[in-house]
Amino acid sequence: MSGCNKLTESGRRFFLGRSALAVAGAAAASTVPQASARATPALARVAYPVSRLGNLRDLKVNEPMDISYPDADSTGVLIKLGTPVEGGVGPDGDVVAFSNLCPHKGYPMFYAADDRTLNCPGHYSRFDCEKGGLQVWGHATQNLAQFRLRVDAGGDIHAEGVDELLYGRHSNVL
Numbered sequence: 722m723s724g725c726n727k728l729t730e731s732g733r734r735f736f737l738g739r740s741a742l743a744v745a746g747a748a749a750a751s752t753v754p755q756a757s758a759r760a761t762p763a764l765a766r767v768a769y770p771v772s773r774l775g776n777l778r779d780l781k782v783n784e785p786m787d788i789s790y791p792d793a794d795s796t797g798v799l800i801k802l803g804t805p806v807e808g809g810v811g812p813d814g815d816v817v818a819f820s821n822l823c824p825h826k827g828y829p830m831f832y833a834a835d836d837r838t839l840n841c842p843g844h845y846s847r848f849d850c851e852k853g854g855l856q857v858w859g860h861a862t863q864n865l866a867q868f869r870l871r872v873d874a875g876g877d878i879h880a881e882g883v884d885e886l887l888y889g890r891h892s893n894v895l
């Protein structure tokens with residue numbers, strides 16, 4: 722009977738030990754700063770160049786400007802959308818830039834001003850410029866590469882990174 726009591730006691734200690742660990746784990750999880758959950762996702766570990774794309778004065782609402790980044794072989798568009806959007810910069814938070822090479826097979830895409838999408842003439846994939854290049858239709862298997870932007874005090878717009886792999890590249894800088 723005393724052996725049985727020892728087993729019961731060791732089982733009780735094991736249970737209490739595990740319970741304490743679970744409580745401690747839950748407490749630790751609840752003290753994790755919420756800001757980390759909202760942190761900007763890390764970009765690929767690629768050294769991106771900083772490149773001036775244009776100036777805020779050059780942009781008209783919903784009229785894309787042709788650009789290239791991070792080099793001349795990677796074409797894209799710079800757009801002032803007119804309403805604050807994901808990844809938008811400038812005083813209105815509405816200036817964005819995307820690669821215009823379709824992530825499916827690299828066709829150059831065109832901008833549709835009526836619904837603010839980039840559209841592929843190859844197999845008709847579509848990407849929403851107001852939602853960070855979210856794919857909304859078609860064969861592509863990733864969202865559209867968005868260029869990370871910064872605006873300086875003089876209104877110059879600089880590209881400083883890319884959030885997805887550009888079509889046809891093993892890294893975003895060759």
Ligand code: FES
Pocket residue numbers: 823824825826827828841842843844845846859860861
């Ligand atoms: Fe754009 Fe195929 S190349 S959907």
